[in-house]
Amino acid sequence: MKKKCIAIILAAGQGTRMGTKTRKQYLKIAGKPILYYAVEVFDKSELIDEIILVTGAGEIEYVRETIVQEYGFEKISRIVEGGKERYDSVWNALKTIEQSEEDDAIVFIHDGARPFPDEQILERTYEEAVKKGACVAGMPVKDTIKIVDKNRAATETPDRRTLWIVQTPQVFQSRLIIEAYRKMMRSPHENVTDDAMAVERMTGNPVFLVEGSYENIKVTTPEDLKIAEIFAASRNKISR
Numbered sequence: 001m002k003k004k005c006i007a008i009i010l011a012a013g014q015g016t017r018m019g020t021k022t023r024k025q026y027l028k029i030a031g032k033p034i035l036y037y038a039v040e041v042f043d044k045s046e047l048i049d050e051i052i053l054v055t056g057a058g059e060i061e062y063v064r065e066t067i068v069q070e071y072g073f074e075k076i077s078r079i080v081e082g083g084k085e086r087y088d089s090v091w092n093a094l095k096t097i098e099q100s101e102e103d104d105a106i107v108f109i110h111d112g113a114r115p116f117p118d119e120q121i122l123e124r125t126y127e128e129a130v131k132k133g134a135c136v137a138g139m140p141v142k143d144t145i146k147i148v149d150k151n152r153a154a155t156e157t158p159d160r161r162t163l164w165i166v167q168t169p170q171v172f173q174s175r176l177i178i179e180a181y182r183k184m185m186r187s188p189h190e191n192v193t194d195d196a197m198a199v200e201r202m203t204g205n206p207v208f209l210v211e212g213s214y215e216n217i218k219v220t221t222p223e224d225l226k227i228a229e230i231f232a233a234s235r236n237k238i239s240r
């Protein structure tokens, strides 16, 4: 039987590296806000039952009007205020899942600044999370990676065949991710940049990599906007 699927879509970041006045999740690409694109994929997916949107302090009404009502999304059950760091925002959303006692659901955690996931990625990560409890979308790195010291001298060149870039969605059995976050939030947790790290550090459950896509980029710095514009235009053409 299909498990209940809850998506947490994160949009409470500051967009410091983008450096625009309007926070990057609300910048328009091909005529629509960046946040719209990811929400659309989850809202349309037959797998997903519910979406929790996480936004910045004081932005709940703005997001309700400009995203939820403007585009007629139907699965957004809650809009939650985020926190200072990405993990604070995730934890605020997970606490609402814990309160509603969804302990056998599958939780998809996705960056709102990552506009181009697709249905196949949701399906692949769902299957793996049901089987193994924890997985993340990712892709093999295309470049050679060097580890450098504080003088920027290369100290190591890891074997590229062992390296993947990590994306979202990061997908977990609800009990596992809530337990991992609860423990992590009680211990030192600086430099935690993804959800898998909570599971890796706080539980014995391995996290598996599942093929994402090279189109599933995170819009982080201004040059990403140019690439995103091209992908967004082609998505708009397909969904018309």
Ligand SMILES: Nc1ccn([C@@H]2O[C@H](COP(=O)(O)OP(=O)(O)OP(=O)(O)O)[C@@H](O)[C@H]2O)c(=O)n1
Pocket (backbone or CB within 6 Å): 010, 011, 012, 013, 014, 015, 016, 017, 018, 025, 054, 082, 083, 084, 085, 086, 087, 088, 089, 110, 111, 112, 113, 114, 218, 219, 220
């Ligand atoms: N306190 C935070 C920080 C980040 N995010 C979200 O997490 C995702 C990934 O973060 P990133 O791309 O690094 O976004 P920002 O934190 O906004 O960017 P920056 O680090 O440049 O400030 C984004 O969708 C962002 O909105 C969030 O919900 N709450």
Ligand SMILES: C[C@](O)(CO)[C@H](O)COP(=O)(O)O
Pocket (backbone or CB within 6 Å): 086, 111, 166, 167, 168, 193, 194, 195, 218
């Ligand atoms: C979770 C993540 O998207 C994986 O690549 C990423 O680590 C989050 O972005 P941040 O810039 O580290 O907050």
